[in-house]
Amino acid sequence: MTLALFYLFAAILVLAALRVVTARNPVHAALSLVLCFFTAAMLWMLIKAEFLAISLVLIYVGAVMVLFLFVVMMLDINFESLRKGFWRFFPVAGTVAAIMLGEMLLVLTSRYANLSAARLPEPAAGFNSAKALGKLLYTEYFLPFQLAAVLLLVGMIAAIALTHRQRKNTKFQDPADQVAVKAADRVVVLKMEAEKPAHAETDTTHTGEKA
């Protein structure tokens, strides 16, 4: 049963991945990528890594891809021109990819590779993968976990340095200014005449014409 499901999900995953690169409409490509992530999460679910599967859906499908869809819709990127070379290079790239795939299959399916021997251990009863992950992250993997945090910080610095710094036309809010605002600054009451003195104006033009 699990094996059949694996092949089903794997087939969907590969087809969706193909759609990502071949779809003409960028929104369709992004949606196919969502399907990719979702099916990959299902594959993880099959090996009983439910926490990872759920976080993949939450983070990639829920946050990253939504942001990506926004980017696709908001920015006027001409994806057609970006992909112009795709079909021209496809024969060569496809051949290379096919050869590589064939070679990798030859190695991995040969009986020396003996993949069937490396089975996943059955989890013990009452095993909780989220709990186990948490325990490992804060004990054994403490150093990589902290370093990953530094990596995210570097990503933030990079994003700010590349987009926000020293750009004169960037519009931004100054919280200090916003807090210090007084009611008097918000609304300015101006005394104005109820109507324009239309008569006088027309009169002068008329007189001007006559003169």
Added chain:
Amino acid sequence: MSWTQLNLAVATPEIFLLVAALIVLLSDIFLNERNKSIAYGLTLAALAGTAYLLLQSAGQSPRPGFNGMFIADPLSQAAKFGMVIGVALMLVYGRSYARLRGIFRGELFALSLFALLGMMVMASGANFVTLYIGLELLSLSLYALVAMQRNNVHATEAAMKYFVLGALASGLLLYGMSMVYGATGALDIPTISQRITVHGANNLLAIFGLVFIVTGIGFKLGAVPFHMWVPDVYDGAPTLLTQLIGSAPKLAAFAFTFRLLAEALAGYKPDWSSMLTILAVLSLVVGNVAAIAQTRLKRMLAYSTISHMGFLLLGFMAGTRDGYAASFFYAMSYMLTAAASFGMIMLLSGKDFEADQIADFKGLAKRDPWFAAMMLIVMFSMAGIPVFVGFFAKFAVLKAVISTGAIWLAVLAVACSLIGAFYYLRVVKVMYFDEPENQAPIAAAPDSRILLSVNCLLLLLLGLLPDRLLTVLTEAVQRSMLP
């Protein structure tokens, strides 16, 4: 799991550097455009402190920490000391260069320090996860640094190429690591090594992973046939960052390769040794031949880097203690030489002017005899002419290669160095025998003048007395190798 197993003290230099980098980042908020020099001073102080802490732990035997995720051994401490010097040289040589180009900002300092942290983790990682995160920390900082001059089309293009190919290389490396994990069931280096040699792992799967790991390393080192990004990135990036990419990370890459191949996958030495031979031979030939045709100095130096990486891999390929030590010595001396060569380009560059053509060095001997002599030392050292450090680096590598019995490889390497000597000597010829086009005296700050002179004279000094450094590095390799 307990506090003694955590053993935070082994990573004191890294922890200090991280805190210092955060302080530099925060200090930038309070500094306006005019007094960025304070952040610059803090950065140099951070580097000095890290170097001091590294010296404190010099000579100690390997100490693991963080539950075996991290190891501070003589090899990593020596490599880290070299990296700190490399980053400091970059900051000093590039100070006025960066100021004139508007990248003398807090991000430059903070990201350089984070890149250094990544390199240090690469040198000390004792687990595939730590090693990989260290590599990513370095790469991500470098991508952002190269792209920092947003209005410079060449720099942006270089950053894009660097990012795409770097991401591909990381992917390949990670795929290889996952295969080795599948074959051995372990991620930490001593266990992997033990499972392969003692218990016998799934050999086919592990070697399948090894191919991808070697490919990833080849990309990161810039060895042929994975070198396509090197000339474009070296040429396009602001020279300051070319220096950062071209100097210290080579040491990190050496230590990283040492951890992965010489320690974790030591059981497959015959396999990776023959793969590295191919990479080394191709790098030597392509790098040296392609460099002849270049008229741009930065591009020429990029191809020369490729050929130097060929030499570094040759020492590695020997797979002996002396071979690793020769490679280490090569990486260390190349770091100093590359830093000096890019430092010279920045010395001659001014506002809106890049001295990145070979023609820009015309008649330098008449303009400034002292710095012409310094550039002469750099070029002679790169070409491997005796009494300069480059000669002894090449000599040590060749000795290690000959000891494995591969005489033809040594002959080929010498022949390629002879080809290489042509384009290095051409720069010397241009400096001494051509008439200067630009008579203006060199305008550079005294600090970069003095440090650059010291750096170049060091190339000569280390060439005259190479034994001390070579002994230190050989001992470091000896004491760091897994039993």
